[in-house]
Amino acid sequence: MNKNKVFFLLLLFMYMLGNAQDTILPIWTKEIPNRIATDEKEVEDSEEILRISLVQKPIIEVFLPAKRSATGKAVLIFPGGGYHFLAYDWEGTDVAKFLNAKGIAAIVVKSRLPNSKSLTEAYKVPLQDAQRAMRITRENASTWHINPNEIGIIGFSAGGHLASTLGTHYDEIVYEKQDPVDELSARPDFMALIYPVITMKEQTHQGSKNALLGKKPSDDQVEAFSNETQVTTHTPPTFLVHATDDTVVPVENSLLFYTALKAHKVPVTLFVYPKGGHGFGLGLHDEFLKDWPNQLMTWMATLK
Structure with a gap:
């Protein structure tokens, strides 16, 4: 083998090493709670954005920044999709890449969706996956060069509902402990x-409500998952973004949560934009909206 060929193969190996797939871990290493065997298959549709539906095996996908730029902070990401699908790149991996560029570890959560026939007590399942994902992240904090006390969450649309559910129900027992990981706290340090x-x-957003609770939920279920009613003084500090002209998820959702947090003296920041509609992601193509991710970075830097 000549020297040029050896050099080329060495470069190729280095390129592949530097572009290796980020770590993917199963959320459940033993039995997946509330799961029943069916013929249902997970579906991916990437016509415009990558939409994943009927998730069968929940995972976390871990994106780590370069060690030299790492801040020690981490954020779990919950993509939206009305509890019917996950907007996995638009509100997931794209956000992870933005965070990595800021030195923040990012963990995209591919959680199960309650509209699957592979589930029992489906309304419990997203919170089960979210709690476990947070605990796995804390378990791996030293390996991933993360401060276990600086792990936050970000959620979009229905993913924002799941994130706020985790932030208000983090200590609720929703599954049986499987291993020592489940002894760790599921409380986010910020949201x-x-x-x-x-x-x-x-x-509410009726589609998300129907998917999560069904068309005839009990009063207790409605109360439990109306997260503005579940805020306490221990709810994590929160950053909120909404557009006034959002006709899908009314801005009142953020206003209700802001009011509840303020009443309980939980630090909260709210940005309400006059325009933007719904589902604008990182807002990169709008002069107003494109600044919200930088505002988030500024806010995170002020947290104690």
Whole structure:
């Protein structure tokens, strides 16, 4: 083998090493709770954005920044999709790449969706996956060069509902412990909720409510998952973003959560934009909206 060929293969190996797939871990290493065997298959549709539906095996996908730029902070990402699908790149991996560029570890959560026939007590399942994902992240904090006390969450739309559910129900026992990981706290250290579904009451997004709770939920279920009613003094500091002209998830969702946090003296920041509609992601193509991710970075830097 001549020297040129050896050099080329060495460069190719180095390129592949530097572009290796980020770590993917199963959320459940033993039995997946509330799962039943069916013929249902996971579906991926990438016509415009990558939409994943009927998730069968929940995972976390870990994106780590270069060690020299790492801040020690981490954020779990919950993509939206009305609890019917996950906007996995638009509100998931694209956000992870933005965070990595800022030195922040990012963990995209591919959680199960409650509209699957492979589930029992489907309304419990997203929170089960979210709690476990947070605990796995804390378990791996030293390996991933993360401060275990600087792990936050960000959620978009229905993913914002799941994030706010984790932020208000983090200590609720929703599954049987499987291993020592489940002894760790599932409480986020901070939350960012972007055009989130918050309430299951009058101002809800009906599609998300139907998918999560069904068309005839009990009053107790509606109350439990109206997260503005679940805020306490221990709810994590929160950053909220919404557009006034959002006709899908009314801005009142963020306003309700802001009011509840303020009443309990939880640090909260709210950005309400006059225009933007729903589902604008990182807002890169809008002069107003494109600044919200930088505002989030500024806010995170002020957290104690």
